[in-house]
Amino acid sequence: MKKILISGFIAGCILFVLSYGGLYLAVRFFPSLFVEYNNPLFNSDGSRDVLFYLHAFIFSFALSWFWDRFKSLFKGMFILRGLEFGLVYSVIALLPVMWISFSALDITVIMVLSWFIYGLIQAIIAGMVFAKVNP
Amino acid sequence: MFYKNILWICLLFIALTSFMIPRKTGAIAELKRWVINESSSLCVNGSTNVNKFACEIPAYDQTDTLSLVKGKSDNEIALSGNIGLKIQGFDCHNSMMTRDLRKTLKESQFPLLHITFISLSKLPNLSTQPELITGLVNIEIAGVHKRFEVNYQISQDAQKVIHLLGSRDVNFSDFNLIPPRKLGGMIKTNDKLSVTFHLKMKQVD
Numbered sequence: 001m002k003k004i005l006i007s008g009f010i011a012g013c014i015l016f017v018l019s020y021g022g023l024y025l026a027v028r029f030f031p032s033l034f035v036e037y038n039n040p041l042f043n044s045d046g047s048r049d050v051l052f053y054l055h056a057f058i059f060s061f062a063l064s065w066f067w068d069r070f071k072s073l074f075k076g077m078f079i080l081r082g083l084e085f086g087l088v089y090s091v092i093a094l095l096p097v098m099w100i101s102f103s104a105l106d107i108t109v110i111m112v113l114s115w116f117i118y119g120l121i122q123a124i125i126a127g128m129v130f131a132k133v134n135p
Numbered sequence: 136m137f138y139k140n141i142l143w144i145c146l147l148f149i150a151l152t153s154f155m156i157p158r159k160t161g162a163i164a165e166l167k168r169w170v171i172n173e174s175s176s177l178c179v180n181g182s183t184n185v186n187k188f189a190c191e192i193p194a195y196d197q198t199d200t201l202s203l204v205k206g207k208s209d210n211e212i213a214l215s216g217n218i219g220l221k222i223q224g225f226d227c228h229n230s231m232m233t234r235d236l237r238k239t240l241k242e243s244q245f246p247l248l249h250i251t252f253i254s255l256s257k258l259p260n261l262s263t264q265p266e267l268i269t270g271l272v273n274i275e276i277a278g279v280h281k282r283f284e285v286n287y288q289i290s291q292d293a294q295k296v297i298h299l300l301g302s303r304d305v306n307f308s309d310f311n312l313i314p315p316r317k318l319g320g321m322i323k324t325n326d327k328l329s330v331t332f333h334l335k336m337k338q339v340d
Contacts, residue, residue, distance in 0.1 A: 032186070038183060038315065038322070039235055046316050
């Protein structure tokens with residue numbers, strides 16, 4: 001349990017910096033990709049900002065538990081284990097969620113693809129951290 | 136006795152009229168009436184940290200009248216009239232932005248934006264050359280009234296159509312509105328909006 005929490009926390013901190021740092025830079029350097037977010041579908045009054053920024057930790061703790069249960073299935077170097085872990089998570093969890101999101105919400109293909117890639121990269125980084133901290 | 140009666144009549148007249156306020160005959164004289172044409176429009180320009188937007192109400196679907204009334208001084212022209220614009224009429228040329236603006240302006244609660252004209256700095260000399268004047272208006276958005284000085288350009292074309300172009304910068308916060316912010320504040324709409332309107336009017340007798 002302690003290992004799950006520690007590795008989850010470490011991965012959460014790393015993802016927090018990389019995810020929001022990356023998002024900030026993407027908004028700054030590729031602003032046209034974010035025009036579609038001016039949409040009433042997205043919360044606009046700032047009331048859920050804390051929840052938005054907690055996402056990295058929620059994601060990391062959930063994946064940390066998943067890693068602890070199934071880490072024996074991922075073999076090889078830590079990079080390879082992280083990569084496979086990220087792909088498994090993306091196919092099992094992300095793809096169906098993105099599919100239903102696109103089918104039900106008024107969002108664009110680019111938006112859904114970017115979310116999928118964003119989640120995939122997050123899961124690969126988290127997998128590499130877990131492979132190092134909780135091998 | 137005759138002179139005494141005359142004196143009493145004079146005194147009575149003075150007593151009766153001394154409490155009356157003399158009325159300046161020209162003080163509230165209506166000078167002109169302008170009927171607003173349907174092809175009048177309003178445009179709101181704003182920006183976010185990722186794009187700029189221009190939302191417009193391309194056509195005014197009512198026929199309202201503006202009345203010019205001369206004020207106490209020669210330089211003061213009272214303008215009376217009100218236009219009510221449907222928030223639903225806004226078009227930002229992007230369906231998502233259009234819906235976002237309508238939501239920000241609380242369309243479901245306050246479906247109309249009102250502009251009430253109050254005064255003009257001077258009586259315009261209508262000609263084909265645009266004349267720069269200023270005036271006061273009261274703008275009501277989302278149930279909040281705010282008075283602004285507006286810069287106008289006024290002219291009259293060959294078809295006797297009066298063009299009144301008004302422009303003014305306002306802020307979302309002037310009307311207690313929160314500029315939209317998305318993704319935890321990564322995408323922010325700037326508080327400042329530039330409002331321009333173009334009224335096309337015909338003078339009526």
